[in-house]
Amino acid sequence: MENAFAKIISELGEDLDREGLKDTPKRAAKAMRYLTQGYEQSLEEVVNGAMFPSDNSEMVIVKDIELYSLCEHHMLPFIGKAHVAYIPQGKVVGLSKIARIVDMYARRLQIQENMTKQIAEAIQEVTDAAGVAVVIEAKHMCMMMRGVEKQNSSMKTSMMLGSFRDNPATRAEFFSLVS
Structure with a gap:
């Protein structure tokens, strides 16, 4: 990956020996591995048994x-929230695990529509809930920095x-509580 970033930088016409770029391919590869760490995770590892009995419905x-x-x-990048x-049926998942599930799917090359579905299906699989709802709202740099360059646009999926x-x-x- 480091060599690929070096090639990209060179193809841009930059000098890889320039002081500011000497370690950039290594840093860029490390950053990309971090930003895509969701590929290295599984739902079972993320939840790590944090399921608790509950009579809450x-x-x-x-x-x-x-x-x-x-x-x-x-x-x-696309950035959002x-x-x-979910509506429990006999068990609840640890609170932080919901955020970790979101992160696991976000830390992959994605489209927002698929990520929304993946998160909902994962929560359903883990909790066996009576129902699951996921809404994601995000700003997409591919629409803001290039293409139509619309700075105030955002996308919502459910x-x-x-x-x-x-x-x-x-x-x-649900919608009244998240508005």
Whole structure:
């Protein structure tokens, strides 16, 4: 990966021996490995057994989970936040695990639409909830820095499973609580 970054920098017409660029290929490779560490993680490792019995059957929401990802089309960042909810059926997942699940999928080359679905399905798999809802809102550098260059645009995606899909009142409660 370091050699690939060196080639990219050279192809830009830069001098790899210039003081500011001497270690850039190594730093860029290290940064890319960090930004895509989600490929090295599994759902089982992330959750790490943090499931707890609970008789709660009311909505659990974790909102404003910041996320940083790279679009798979241009490898430019998109930055935003996720709102995740589920309705437990006998067990709950550790609070930090929801944010870790978001991070695992965000730290891959992604499109927001797929990431939203992946997070919802992972929460469903882990919790066996009566319903799961995920909303992600993000700003995409591929739209802000290049192309149409629209600085104030953002994208919202949602995925509703189970009772969030089937019950309009449950869906409405979720949206009112995350607004």
